[in-house]
Amino acid sequence: MTVIRLGAADRVKIKVTKHGLDGARLISEMLAAAGMTAVLGHVFEMGLAAVSEAHLAASLSNLAEPHEIGSMQPIGVHADIIHENLRTQPGFLRLPSGPGLGVNLDWDQISYFRTSI
Numbered sequence: 001m002t003v004i005r006l007g008a009a010d011r012v013k014i015k016v017t018k019h020g021l022d023g024a025r026l027i028s029e030m031l032a033a034a035g036m037t038a039v040l041g042h043v044f045e046m047g048l049a050a051v052s053e054a055h056l057a058a059s060l061s062n063l064a065e066p067h068e069i070g071s072m073q074p075i076g077v078h079a080d081i082i083h084e085n086l087r088t089q090p091g092f093l094r095l096p097s098g099p100g101l102g103v104n105l106d107w108d109q110i111s112y113f114r115t116s117i
Helices: 002-006 016-033 047-059 107-113
Strands: 011-014 039-040
Touching: 002 016, 011 016, 016 047, 047 107
Parallel strands: 011 039
Antiparallel strands: none
16 A cells, blocks of 8 residues: 555555465456556466466456466476376466366475475
């Protein structure tokens, strides 16, 4: 809200991994009410975050393209925590259908990446 009130930006970047789906949608709605557009995405993320952002992008009208829905592959991480391959064509992300986000978690990979604090 402070950015909107101050007119401190032409565009705001929304990150689902930071704000969650509900928070990201709320930010988008505030920006739309102020006549502003948003950019969606995060450069380095795994499939679950990518599919979450892709579903959100498909449901919002005030997003500027292209979306910055990234992958961990450029930094050498080829494993993922979902079974589905969403990136069947370079530069595009396939939106899966089905309940929830339409993906199935890979619990073996989740266990592998889990850390204890």
